[in-house]
Amino acid sequence: MKNRNFILFIASLGIICILFILLLVNGNELRDLRNANEELKLANTALSEYKDRIENIEDEVVEDEEVLEENVLLDKLVNQIEDLIRENEILKNENQLLKTDMIMTLPFDELSLRIIAEKGISDINTILEDLNNNNDLIPYEGVLGGTMTWWPTESILLNERWVLGYFEDGHINGYGLLHYKIDEGMRISWELLDAFLFGEED
Incomplete structure (x- = not known):
């Protein structure tokens, strides 16, 4: 009986030792698992930060592109505007030459010149320049x-009565x-008969 109890005691003690050893081993494994889990969390955090940095860099690259x-398009538009400005200047000069040629070839007869000269005006440009004193006759607001x-250099003296x-x-x-x-005092009086704006419908 005593031997049996002793054997049971020894067996129980052995089982307890085995359990204790297992607990120690499992505890170490659990600790290692927890450490690995913490390291994994840190790695995930670092990975997330890295992904965010990559996305930001990609966004910056896209924005830079x-x-x-936009800069290339802007340069093209600036070049187009400069070309149009140059073309506009060329057309203005050509238009001025055409107007000058037209004025030079208008049939302004000697009789009209003599009538104007008899009233004391030898230079017919004086009549056109007097238009500047009568801007209130223009029936349109700026x-x-x-x-x-009025622009005298762009206006046309038709005869001793009318001016365009x-x-x-x-x-x-x-x-x-x-x-x-x-x-008789060489003062000029004006009356507007009709006027129109370019592009205005009748």
């Missing part, structure tokens, strides 16, 4: 801050048909 494309004025006056404000322009009179 978009900015580059736009975008512009002021409507050109006016503009820097944005819109047109012509007016005017009747003028020269009194």
Whole structure:
């Protein structure tokens, strides 16, 4: 009986030792598992930060490419504008030459010149320049801050009675048909007969 109890005691003690050893082993494994888990969490955090950095870099690259494309487009537009400005200047010069040629070839007869000269005006440009004193005759208001004025150099003296006056404000322009009179004191009076803006419908 005593031997049996002793054997049971020894067996129980052995089982307890085995359990203790297993607990130690499992504890170490659990600790290692926890450490590995912490390291995994840190690795995941670092990976997330790395992904965010990559996405930010990709966004910056995309933005840089978009900015580059916009700059290329802007350069093209600037070049087109400069080309249009040069072309516009060329057309203005050609237009001025055509107007000059047209004025030079208008049939301004000797009788009209003599009538004007008899009233004391030897230079017919004096009549056109007097238009500058009568901008109030222009029946249109300026736009975008512009002021409507007659342009003597663009206007045409038709005869001793009529002038085809050109006016503009820097944005819109047109012509007016005017009747003028020269009194004995060489003062010129004006009357607007009709006017129109370019692009205006009847």
